[in-house]
Amino acid sequence: MIKYALKCEVDHGFEAWFPSSDGFDEQSRQGLVQCPMCGSSKVSKAIMAPMVRTSKEIPSPQQVMAEMLHKVRQHVESTHDYVGSGFAAEARDMHEGLTPERPIYGEATPDEVKALVDDGVPVAALPVMERKGEAAKTGVQKKLN
Numbered sequence: 001m002i003k004y005a006l007k008c009e010v011d012h013g014f015e016a017w018f019p020s021s022d023g024f025d026e027q028s029r030q031g032l033v034q035c036p037m038c039g040s041s042k043v044s045k046a047i048m049a050p051m052v053r054t055s056k057e058i059p060s061p062q063q064v065m066a067e068m069l070h071k072v073r074q075h076v077e078s079t080h081d082y083v084g085s086g087f088a089a090e091a092r093d094m095h096e097g098l099t100p101e102r103p104i105y106g107e108a109t110p111d112e113v114k115a116l117v118d119d120g121v122p123v124a125a126l127p128v129m130e131r132k133g134e135a136a137k138t139g140v141q142k143k144l145n
């Protein structure tokens with residue numbers, strides 16, 4: 001079934017359902033399509049208004065992914081202490097028992113991350129967020145031992 005916006009010769013606008021795209025042309029030719037307001041059978045397709053996007057629109061996979069990463073990031077930021085570029089040192093000290101264990105996050109260079117992982121310090125990369133000037137560093141989160 002296809003719904004068409006229609007109008008009659010005096011511009012009465014109405015909508016009608018047809019079994020197929022040919023249905024309207026067929027029924028119109030036979031004079032079967034009549035304006036519900038004036039009964040005129042001189043009915044034509046109205047120009048369809050552009051589809052209005054609503055909030056119920058299904059988000060794209062990219063939007064879903066971005067939203068998910070944003071939530072992960074928000075969770076970490078609300079439950080972990082931010083230690084900035086001191087992350088590698090802090091994480092290592094905790095891992096070696098020099099400072100009490102606590103959840104932290106911050107930035108580290110790829111080399112720092114690799115060194116931590118090589119030494120068995122449990123760290124996890126955070127979803128990347130745009131932060132100008134910090135492109136060379138990776139957001140990282142210290143997992144509890």
Ligand SMILES: [Zn+2]
Pocket residue numbers: 008009010011012035036037038039040
């Ligand atoms: Zn009419």
